[in-house]
Every structure is written in C-alpha cells, then in structure tokens.
Amino acid sequence: MGSGQESTRGKLARLRRDREGDPSAQPPAQRRGVPDWLAGHLARRAASRPAGPEEESGASADHGWVRTCGDPAGLTVESNLFGPYAVRREEVAVSGFSHGSFTLAEVEHAAPGAIARLACDPGLSSIDLRRAVFLDTETTGLSGGAGVYVYMVGLGWFEGERYVSWQGFLRSPGEEAAMLQAVAEIVGRADHLVSFFGKSFDRHRLEDKMRIVGVEPPFDGQPHLDLYHPMRRLTRGALMDGKLQTMERELLGFHRARDLPGRLAPAAWFDYLAGRPHLLEGVFEHNREDVLTLTVLAAHLGRAEVELRADGEALPGPVAQRARALMETSSSREEKLEWAERALRRGIDGEDRRRILVVRAHLLRRLGRVDAARLAYREALEEAVDDPAAVELFLGASMLLERPIGDRGNALAMAQRAARLAADIGRPRSVLAKIERRVLRLSSATTG
Amino acid sequence: MQGENHQIGPGSAGETGARTGGARRSRSRLGPEGIAERLRSVQPWKGRVVHWRTAAARPARTRSWPTGLDPRLVDVLQRRGVAEPYAHQAEAIERALAGEDVLVATPTASGKTVCYTAPVLQSLLESGGTARSLFLYPTKALSQDQTVGLTALVEELVEHHGDSSGARDWHAFTYDGDTPPSVRRTLRDRGHMVLTNPYMLHQGILPNHAKWAELFRELRYIVVDEVHTLSGVFGSSVANVLRRLVRIARHYGADPRFLASSATVADPEAHAVRLFGREVSVVDEDASPSGKRIFGVVEPPVVNAVAGLRANALELARDLAQEVAGPGHQTIFFCGRRTAVEVLTRYLKESASRLGLKPSEIRGYRGGYLPDMRREIEAGLKSGEVKVVVSTNALELGVDIGALDVAVLVGYPGSQASFWQRAGRVGRRGRASLVLQIARSEPVDQFLVHHPEYLFEAPREKLGVDPDNLVLLSEHVKCAAFELPFHGEESAVGEVALRGELEFHDAPHVPEILDYLAEESGFLHRRDDAWYWMADAYPAQDVSLAGGDIDNVLILEQGTERAIGETDRESSITTVHEGAIYQVQGVTWRVERFDYKNRRAYVTEVESDYYTDAQTDTEVRVLRLEERLGRDLAPVDDSSAAPDYDAWRGEVHVTTVATIFKKIRFYTRENVGAGDIHLPPEELDTESFVLTLSEEAADQLGLEGGDRGSAWRAVGELLRRVAPLFVRCQPSDLGLSSHVKSPHFGRPTIFLYDRVQGGVGLSELLFQAHRDLFGAALDVVSRCSCELGCPACVGPVAEVGPQGKAVAMRLLAHLAGGAVPTERDPEEGLADDDAGGWDSNEDSYAQAPRGAATEGL
Numbered sequence A: 001m002g003s004g005q006e007s008t009r010g011k012l013a014r015l016r017r018d019r020e021g022d023p024s025a026q027p028p029a030q031r032r033g034v035p036d037w038l039a040g041h042l043a044r045r046a047a048s049r050p051a052g053p054e055e056e057s058g059a060s061a062d063h064g065w066v067r068t069c070g071d072p073a074g075l076t077v078e079s080n081l082f083g084p085y086a087v088r089r090e091e092v093a094v095s096g097f098s099h100g101s102f103t104l105a106e107v108e109h110a111a112p113g114a115i116a117r118l119a120c121d122p123g124l125s126s127i128d129l130r131r132a133v134f135l136d137t138e139t140t141g142l143s144g145g146a147g148v149y150v151y152m153v154g155l156g157w158f159e160g161e162r163y164v165s166w167q168g169f170l171r172s173p174g175e176e177a178a179m180l181q182a183v184a185e186i187v188g189r190a191d192h193l194v195s196f197f198g199k200s201f202d203r204h205r206l207e208d209k210m211r212i213v214g215v216e217p218p219f220d221g222q223p224h225l226d227l228y229h230p231m232r233r234l235t236r237g238a239l240m241d242g243k244l245q246t247m248e249r250e251l252l253g254f255h256r257a258r259d260l261p262g263r264l265a266p267a268a269w270f271d272y273l274a275g276r277p278h279l280l281e282g283v284f285e286h287n288r289e290d291v292l293t294l295t296v297l298a299a300h301l302g303r304a305e306v307e308l309r310a311d312g313e314a315l316p317g318p319v320a321q322r323a324r325a326l327m328e329t330s331s332s333r334e335e336k337l338e339w340a341e342r343a344l345r346r347g348i349d350g351e352d353r354r355r356i357l358v359v360r361a362h363l364l365r366r367l368g369r370v371d372a373a374r375l376a377y378r379e380a381l382e383e384a385v386d387d388p389a390a391v392e393l394f395l396g397a398s399m400l401l402e403r404p405i406g407d408r409g410n411a412l413a414m415a416q417r418a419a420r421l422a423a424d425i426g427r428p429r430s431v432l433a434k435i436e437r438r439v440l441r442l443s444s445a446t447t448g
Numbered sequence B: 001m002q003g004e005n006h007q008i009g010p011g012s013a014g015e016t017g018a019r020t021g022g023a024r025r026s027r028s029r030l031g032p033e034g035i036a037e038r039l040r041s042v043q044p045w046k047g048r049v050v051h052w053r054t055a056a057a058r059p060a061r062t063r064s065w066p067t068g069l070d071p072r073l074v075d076v077l078q079r080r081g082v083a084e085p086y087a088h089q090a091e092a093i094e095r096a097l098a099g100e101d102v103l104v105a106t107p108t109a110s111g112k113t114v115c116y117t118a119p120v121l122q123s124l125l126e127s128g129g130t131a132r133s134l135f136l137y138p139t140k141a142l143s144q145d146q147t148v149g150l151t152a153l154v155e156e157l158v159e160h161h162g163d164s165s166g167a168r169d170w171h172a173f174t175y176d177g178d179t180p181p182s183v184r185r186t187l188r189d190r191g192h193m194v195l196t197n198p199y200m201l202h203q204g205i206l207p208n209h210a211k212w213a214e215l216f217r218e219l220r221y222i223v224v225d226e227v228h229t230l231s232g233v234f235g236s237s238v239a240n241v242l243r244r245l246v247r248i249a250r251h252y253g254a255d256p257r258f259l260a261s262s263a264t265v266a267d268p269e270a271h272a273v274r275l276f277g278r279e280v281s282v283v284d285e286d287a288s289p290s291g292k293r294i295f296g297v298v299e300p301p302v303v304n305a306v307a308g309l310r311a312n313a314l315e316l317a318r319d320l321a322q323e324v325a326g327p328g329h330q331t332i333f334f335c336g337r338r339t340a341v342e343v344l345t346r347y348l349k350e351s352a353s354r355l356g357l358k359p360s361e362i363r364g365y366r367g368g369y370l371p372d373m374r375r376e377i378e379a380g381l382k383s384g385e386v387k388v389v390v391s392t393n394a395l396e397l398g399v400d401i402g403a404l405d406v407a408v409l410v411g412y413p414g415s416q417a418s419f420w421q422r423a424g425r426v427g428r429r430g431r432a433s434l435v436l437q438i439a440r441s442e443p444v445d446q447f448l449v450h451h452p453e454y455l456f457e458a459p460r461e462k463l464g465v466d467p468d469n470l471v472l473l474s475e476h477v478k479c480a481a482f483e484l485p486f487h488g489e490e491s492a493v494g495e496v497a498l499r500g501e502l503e504f505h506d507a508p509h510v511p512e513i514l515d516y517l518a519e520e521s522g523f524l525h526r527r528d529d530a531w532y533w534m535a536d537a538y539p540a541q542d543v544s545l546a547g548g549d550i551d552n553v554l555i556l557e558q559g560t561e562r563a564i565g566e567t568d569r570e571s572s573i574t575t576v577h578e579g580a581i582y583q584v585q586g587v588t589w590r591v592e593r594f595d596y597k598n599r600r601a602y603v604t605e606v607e608s609d610y611y612t613d614a615q616t617d618t619e620v621r622v623l624r625l626e627e628r629l630g631r632d633l634a635p636v637d638d639s640s641a642a643p644d645y646d647a648w649r650g651e652v653h654v655t656t657v658a659t660i661f662k663k664i665r666f667y668t669r670e671n672v673g674a675g676d677i678h679l680p681p682e683e684l685d686t687e688s689f690v691l692t693l694s695e696e697a698a699d700q701l702g703l704e705g706g707d708r709g710s711a712w713r714a715v716g717e718l719l720r721r722v723a724p725l726f727v728r729c730q731p732s733d734l735g736l737s738s739h740v741k742s743p744h745f746g747r748p749t750i751f752l753y754d755r756v757q758g759g760v761g762l763s764e765l766l767f768q769a770h771r772d773l774f775g776a777a778l779d780v781v782s783r784c785s786c787e788l789g790c791p792a793c794v795g796p797v798a799e800v801g802p803q804g805k806a807v808a809m810r811l812l813a814h815l816a817g818g819a820v821p822t823e824r825d826p827e828e829g830l831a832d833d834d835a836g837g838w839d840s841n842e843d844s845y846a847q848a849p850r851g852a853a854t855e856g857l
C-alpha cells in the first residue's frame, strides 16, 4: 500500500491524539499513500464544492452568539444498550411559565376537537397535549440521504406540574444509535407526537437513521399532529410566510432575543467535531425555543374554534383567515354558511373573498333560502364577473333560476354565459360537456 | 422478453397481400435462403459479397428440470411450453439453487432469462414471500420489458397455484426516473422484485438505503443483465456501485448472490470476477437450437484505385435493400450513428414501392424517440406489420421484437459481442436466417473482409474493467462513506486497514483516500478509527458512472447563458478554445471566451464558412515500467545477439498542450487562417502499452530517411485502430504517441495509453494481445488493395509519404513474425539517468484520429 516508515509513525500519532480527544492537534500536513496526481484530482473536486460552512463564519455572521470551544455546557451522559449519549435536560414549572404572551398552562384548555378539525385528522380527536411529546430536530443538511446526521433531537413533554425540555446531542457520530434509541423510547411512551413540518421532514430523517443503526422506529401507528398544516390554514394570506418563527411572533407574541438561523446548524456541528470554536450554544437555544413554540402553538390551535383564550381574552391571530379555516373545516352546511358570513364580515379579501362569495351563494341555494341565495349570486357576480369563479356562479344561478324560482328562460341565459366563459378560459372538456348538456336541456325545455 | 426461447416467431409471410401490386407479389416469395441464393448468383452482388458462410441448423440439447426446483414453478414453465430446459439453463438454475454466484454467457435468444427468474421465484416460494431481489438492466426499456415478463410469470403462478404459493402478494416493479413519487413508497415496501438500472441504484437507491431497508434486509439475488456492456469507465464504475450495494446489504444482514447474464465474450469468468469481486460460476455452453444461418460479408467496390477509396457503405446498404427487403419477410438494418439511421430510413421510404412495401412498413428506431413510438415500432415488429427497421444499437440489447429474417450490419459494430447481439436478432425457429455485414473503409472492417473466421471462432476481445482505478474508486469511496461510515483498525506494525469491510477491503489506498477526504477535502470526519460523512452534500449527485462529466465544460450562449452543449475536460482544449468553431447539428458557434478555471465556454452563433482544427503536442513521461516482453535479433554472424523489439506495460504521465488552430473552409478544405491557443496543458496519469524497436532492428528494416517518422506513426495508428479486435474499446479510448527516438528509451517508441485518468485496464490487455495486434495490422496493410496507402490501412499517401505503406508493412511483418518474445526485467538495459525523461514526440494523434470523417459509417 506504499505507506512508508514515516507515514506509519504519523498515523499512529494521530490515532493516539484522536483517542485522547484532542481534536485541536492537527495531523501532519504531509500526505500518506495517496499518489500526488490523485491528491490533485481530489483537491480539484473539493474546490468545486459549493461554498462551505467556513466561508460563512465570522463574528458578524454569528447573530449575536459567542463561539465556544469543546463540549456544550450542561450535558449529562446517559447510556442504554447501544452505549453512551449526551443530553441537556431542563425542567420548568408549568404554572407561571410564559412563552411570549402565552403560558404553558394554557395547553390544559386546548380542545382536542378543534385540533382534529383544523388538522383534518380524526385520529387526533382525543389528543391530550399533556400526554404528547413535542419534537424538533437539527440535522447536517436538507438534502436527505443516509449521510445526513440528526445530531440534535429536541423533545418537550409534561410531567405533572413540570415541563421537561430534553435535547439529545451527538458528541460524536458514533453515539447515534444510543441517542436515537433514547428518542425512540421517549417518543414511543407518549400518546401523540407534535411537530412542525415533521410529517414531511423530521419523522423521515429519524426513521431513516433509526433503520440504519438498528433502532425500532416508534412512529408507525402513533397519531402525529403536524402543526404546519392547520396553522397554515389559519393564517394563509395574512402572514408573510409559513415559518415557525413568523407564527410565534404574530400569534404568540414571542420574540427571540438572538436567534441562530437554522441554516447555520450544520456548520455549528461540523465546527464542533473538528475542534474549532462553534455556535452550538446558539443551536441548543434555537432548538429548545422551537420545541417550546410547538407546545404553545398547539395550545393556540386548540382554542381556534372558540376563538378565545382560556381567560376569555380574544385569541390573537388573523380573524378573517381563521373564519375561512373554520368554514373550510365545517361539518354542516349551516355552520359552513355561518363561518363564510363571518369571514366576509371580517374583511377577507382578494381571491379568498371571491371564493367565499361563491361558497356562500351555493350554500344558501342548497339550504333553500331562495331570496338570500339570489342576492348572494348577484353580489358575487358583480364582484367576480370576469373571474374564473364566475363559471360556477353562472351555473349555480342557473340552477337556482330553474328549480326553486322556475324561470327557465333566465336559467338558460345563465347556463349559456357559463358555457361561453368556460370555453373562453379553457376549462376541461368534461366540464364543458356538462355545461353543454345543461344548455341543451334547458333550451329544448324552453322552446318545447 | 429477451431470451424467450420457446416462443414461436409470428408468422409474417404475405399477410398484407397484394396491396402494393406486382412488386409486392413478385418479391414476397424469397425467404432468407432465396435471397442468399440470388446474391450469390446475380451481379453486381456476386462480386461484392466476398465471403459466405453457412452454419447448419443445430438441434436443442435439453435436460430435465433440476430436482431442486419447486414443482409448481416447473409446472408453470411447462405450461408455457417448456417441457424441458436447455442443458445450459438447467445447469445455471442448479448452480444458483446450490447457492453459487452464476454467470450465464450464451448468445442472444438462448433463454437466459429463465436462468435467473427461476431461482428468484424459488426464493420467494421458499421464504413464504419475504425474499427480495434486485435486477439491474443496462437500459430503461429493458427493465420495463422484463417487469412485464416477470409479472406475467407471477400471474401464471397465481392462476395455477394461487393458494399454495402465496404468489398473489408478489410484485415486480420497475424503478427508474419515470417512476412517479407516489408509487415509490409502495414499491420500496412491497416490491419483491425491483427492476432498475445502475444509474438509479447509484444516485437514488444506495444513498437512501434506509428507505429500502425492507429490500436490503431480505435481499437474496442481485441479477445483472448483459454484463458484457459493463466495461471501461462505465463498467469500472458499476463494479464500484456493486461494491456499495453488497456493503449495504451486508449491513442489513443479507448475503445476496449474483445471477448474471452476458453475451459471449472472451474469458467471461475473469470479467465477472473483476465486476463482482468474487468467484463466479460460469455457464457458457449454449444448448439452444438454431435454424440454418447464412452469413455474408459485403465489400463496397473500389471507386478510386490509386487512393484506394471505396463506395460509401450507407449507399451500398440502400442498394442492397433492393435485394433483401420485401413484403414477405422482415429485415433489420443496423447503423452506427443516429444520423445514419435517419438518412437510410429516408432513402428506403423513398424507394418503398420498388421494394414492394408501403412507406409505413419501413421504420427507423433509435434512442431519442419517445417511448410510445418505440413501443409501437416494437409491437409492429413482433406482429409482423413492420417489414423493415433501421436501427442504431438501441435494438441490439434484449428489447423484445421477436425474431426477424435478415440483418444487414452497415459496418462492423466495434465488438464481437455487439456483432452477435445484432446477428441474434434474426433466425426464427426452424427457419433459415441471413446476416450481411457491409465493410467500411476502416482497418477493422477490412480485416474482417479477409478474416471472417474471426467472427465465428471463440471470442477474442477482452473486456477491460478496473474497479480499483483510483479516480473512480475515490469517487465511490466518497459515496460509500455517505451511505455508511467506514471503520479502520491498526495492525501491529501501525498500518491502518479497513475493519469489517469486505467489498472495499482489498482495494488500494482506501484508508489513505478516506484520510484525504477527512483532512483535506473536509467531506469526512475521522474519529476513533472511523470515518463519518460530515458535509451538507449528496456526493452521488456529482459522480457520473460514465465518467468524464465531473470536469465537463459547459458550453453557454454568451449573454443568455443558455446551455448549448458539453464537452469533456480532455477535449476542451482542442474544441472550445477561444476562436474555435463549435458545431451542433449544423449550427456553427464561435467560442468567444473560455473560462478554463470554471469550466465554462461562452459562444455566439455565427454563420461560419470554416471549421477549426486544433493541433496538439503530447509529451509522455514514463513513471514506472511494470512488465516487459522482449526478443533478440537472430545473430547475423557470431557477434553477440542484438536486441530486437520490446513490449512494455507501465505507468505514464501524459501532458497535452494545444498549440495552434487552423481555420479550414467547409467542402474545399482550404486553409483560411490560423491562431494560437493559450491554455494550460491537460495532465493525465495513466497506464500505457509501450512498443520499442532497437536501433539495430530499425536499421535492418530501413526505418530511416524522410518517411521514418510517418511510417512508424502509421504503425502506431494502425495498432490503435485494430485494438478493438482484441480489447473491448473504441480506438478513441486509446491515446497514441510515437517517437523515432524517445529520450526515455533512446529508440523508436510507440505509446498506446488508456485515456482515462488512472487507466481502466486497457493497457494490460493490449500488452497481453500485442502479438495479435501486430498480426491483424500486418494483415490489413498487406491485403489492402490501395497502392501507396489509404484510409483503410496506413492512411493516404499525403500523410505517410510514398514509402510509408511499404515501410510500415515491412515493420509489421518483422514484428508479427519470428520468435515469441520472452519475459525480461523491465529496467534492464535502460539508461538509469532518467533525469526528466520527458518524451516529446514529433506528432500526436490522441485528439483527431485520421479517418474521423468516415468513422461510424
């Protein structure tokens, strides 16, 4: 293999240093074994990598955090059959603990029905947030694949009057199995899992890594509340984006003192492993706050149906969009109509408004409230006459005119308008055919 | 299904009747034998078909089904009409059931499919449906075809043994780029048989192996189809992908076996061992039956005797169609390039009525057609509606089109395996078939005109695969480290070796590569004797199995940044230097700026009436000589023996500098200007075959005077051109550098080097086969009908000089004749002061081989 005497000695020295945990000592600069031309090739390949983490570092890029060296503070080492792993665990008393304008105690009053309804998941209808585990992870990349490490798993749960913040952390990649086993046990004990975008991301990262290291994943069959979807439904159009940080600011009134952006998380761990000064303190704080936000956001969601906090105060958040969300998730026509009216009254605007106007008109027609329906169609058509939604309106109006009102002539006229518009805007052939049949039927009935 | 040997070909004679009138009627009678008879007796064909060979019909040799094979499986196969398997099928199945890794190396349509479907289905029966298998096919079309075939077989099991077999729940899926994401999950969890290709395995499955944990845990068989396509850079890369695959399977506790198939190649066992990294049991005695087969070699007439120019092969194919295409049978034409397919298809459609055909009965087929159209043509061929198909190698592999009647190969396809794959497209059960090969003005084609037996004897060409090529290895070690960490251990003497690794354990330099990736590149983290992936990146995405495009140069339109094309690193200095004219499908672009460092060339569209031709200087420096074979001249008197020629194998460093470019007017080829090229040299560390001739021998042979360099170079060029007869490669895979007095050796020297960084084993094969190369090259020159040189032998007289052909012939006669050289010490007799040792040659042909204009046609 061509390693000479000297390289062997160098290798030994380095192995010893590594074992003694002195990562700051640099290996000898000389290359062992790899032919020069191959080193040249590898160097060219490394140079073509996109800008790495190091390039981004520097005090200004550290977002107010001071870099530290060595292990993060406050770690305790636990172990299981896979070996040792490190945890940072903190507990707070539930009563009196605030997160923004909310308190942890408010989870007590979250209505499971509201959560299940807005999450569109009947499996959550008995969710008890006090028996759930809240989860957020930090990984070495978003690209996915077996080489991505979940190096920090933040969990939160209630234990009686206390709230536990548990952060499993990999001091080295070799501790992966032990840490993931601990995560699997805690998650498996909880009745429900709560995350933010975790159905699409965190769960799969964890599941993949657990499969690789031989830990049984706890996720199958466990009800999972992914807050992203219901919270997005409640706020879409009102908030600038669907990020957790935006929601906590706008809904919970929580402002982070100095947040380390998640995209710096991979570099923080790489720096730590390489023995460089790192920003892991910032990552720990970011992750802990994310989990707390999840917890309180779930409490918020559980009050969305009644729109009041437990103390009777109004629930913060965009009210028109909330009404729209409740309209979308209503189970009866009456209730749906009620929320549609509210959304309109609360000033929902833009495309949402036109869509709700259509929904309201249809609902009124189906509920047999003919006059109100007629008015609603008229109002909707005034606003949306050149909108694609008008096809539905013309058709609905045509139905209303034909059946309860009995004005076949105008019913035909409406159907013809629907046909023209549908053709103009290029609706699918099946839709056009359906409208055409209606036109034919009405015209034969009128002439005959 | 490829190799469905017991299906009887569709009847095709005359169903479309008299619609096209008299021509159709009169032509519908001749079958392959009748056509051959006509070509033998009627001018001009009588004179042009220079060789005929007939292989008599051969009966099948069958055996009973292996006793170990599940009776339910036997039943289903028998219901399909296979009462008994061919002896080679039974043998292969038996060995697979005994737990061996098996390679079946028999011709197309010899029934290879059942050799792996039977063991795979048996494993499902035995395991109660938990066993999994992974199938690798070289193309998407093949894996889709085979999925249909496997599914049909499973359905038959369900139909006849549904309750007892459990086969109802078995699924075969294709996993490729077309698989919708919504289906992928089902496929991962419930795909008992997953059919994919090396690319998907490399970039999709292996890096995400956790998602495929179900498959890996129970992986019994890895089926690799058509392994003769796995050579060179691609084959060496796939060998590494297979290392990664088995490594992951072992991680999940599985120990899969390989079941592989191949066309007939030389030494299939050696190939399989390199590819799979383990001993493989080879079954290569074909026991399938065949009808009478008639082969003919067609030589285009000489149109210019002085220059030795022959008629164009494609035009000859068009003329030949008058004889071999018709409504009563099916004919396939194979062309080398896509454009040739289009041209010939158009020719034939235009003359359809004279062939007694409708234009719609004549179809082209090539890669780049939409899948639907390809399926339609395949179905038309199977049903007999399509009478003539003109194809590239796209129909060479096992896509199911049934058996046809006449095959015309426009030019030698470059390898025996390809030749037989193409020839294997014709021959219905119990009927005669005809294969006609048209020779081009190429040394290899001309060699075959005079030595058709080359095609019919045992295969001679060897496949070069080197999984330990350091460049490829390092890329795949990187991918493997992403997939699972590597562990090391220190021996008593302090050497670090891999621990718990079987697949990469014996590969060279792996611990060093891992250290490099950890310490210099920052991709890995080394801790406690383990290397962990430690970067926010997805390495497989940047590693191409075909090689090259790692450092590819992107060609962009200046201003819009629109991508026009790509070129590989080595070619970039001669094709996209500033001022170069870059051509794509008839459009000419001028290179305005070449950002060498960032691998980008910026071009603008121009109406250019000239193209550019760059000149290069190549220097070859010998790094290490590993093997040597040499001989001495026969002593003239009692003086001591003088050395004659030596063949060597070793490592070299090649530096190629682009110097100037010429502007050459289209059509007239007049030189209308020139410019300098200022680019850094391309550096290549690789392996080379080296030929040296002693000064004594050179004197004896008259290698002197004005033609000295050109005749010697012509010998080198010819060796390069005939190399594909013995080594599976394209001439362009080999670089050539020749010297009449090399500084390193101090005598006439020819370097034939592997043009892949690190080499993929070609030089070793050349070294082994060098005597054959001499013989074939001599044959080509001595039999060529030109007077003083032509493109089919040593090159035109303008290049080799008036004495060039004679001197080259004398040299080759000397080299090919006489005693066989013997092993010698590589360093003996060389000046040891190799200070610098740069061999600067007079000329290099690494970039622009002579005859490029006619290559592929």
Ligand SMILES: [Zn+2]
Pocket: B308, B784, B785, B786, B787, B789, B790, B791, B792, B793, B794
């Ligand atoms: Zn010639």
